[in-house]
Amino acid sequence: MLTAETALAILTRLHTAGTRVWLAGGWGIDALLGRQTRDHEDLDLLHRADEEPTVLAALHDFAESANLRPVRFVLSRPDGATLDLHPLHFGPDGSATQAADTTGGLFHYPADCFTTGTINGVTVPCLSVAQQLHFHDGYEPRPRDLADVAALRAVFGPQD
Numbered sequence: 001m002l003t004a005e006t007a008l009a010i011l012t013r014l015h016t017a018g019t020r021v022w023l024a025g026g027w028g029i030d031a032l033l034g035r036q037t038r039d040h041e042d043l044d045l046l047h048r049a050d051e052e053p054t055v056l057a058a059l060h061d062f063a064e065s066a067n068l069r070p071v072r073f074v075l076s077r078p079d080g081a082t083l084d085l086h087p088l089h090f091g092p093d094g095s096a097t098q099a100a101d102t103t104g105g106l107f108h109y110p111a112d113c114f115t116t117g118t119i120n121g122v123t124v125p126c127l128s129v130a131q132q133l134h135f136h137d138g139y140e141p142r143p144r145d146l147a148d149v150a151a152l153r154a155v156f157g158p159q160d
Helices: 004-016 025-033 049-058 129-135 143-156
Strands: 021-024 043-048 063-068 072-076 082-090 096-099 106-109 114-119 122-127
Touching: 004 021, 004 043, 004 049, 004 114, 004 122, 021 025, 025 043, 025 114, 025 122, 025 129, 025 143, 043 049, 049 082, 122 129, 129 143
Parallel strands: 021 122, 043 082
Antiparallel strands: 021 043, 063 072, 072 082, 082 096, 096 106, 114 122
């Protein structure tokens, strides 16, 4: 389990190193809601691809445990902390893209999808409600995915 305290410590390290990252996935949803709704196995982080060397240096106590590039890669620590990192390529307008597969497919991030939420009262960077809901479309959701979407919609509405 990756706790709120661990998530905040990792975000602080990355911020101190001068990198820009955003929460996605379960912790990103909980940040938008301003409260923890469930246990989290990992921390999904979107980072600027051009800052990846600095991100990796700041996370020096983690080792790569899965290489699914160009889409994402996973870092793990002996204490069980797991990070799922997603490199983003930014355009001049503030929008970004992420590889969706190895054949040139892309995920798109509009400039206005980069926002903030809170974990334990601390403001953290995360994806918008609309972007989180968009990423929960197009696949067979697990029970926790259904609960995450329901929690967002209960507070923020459908966003369609």
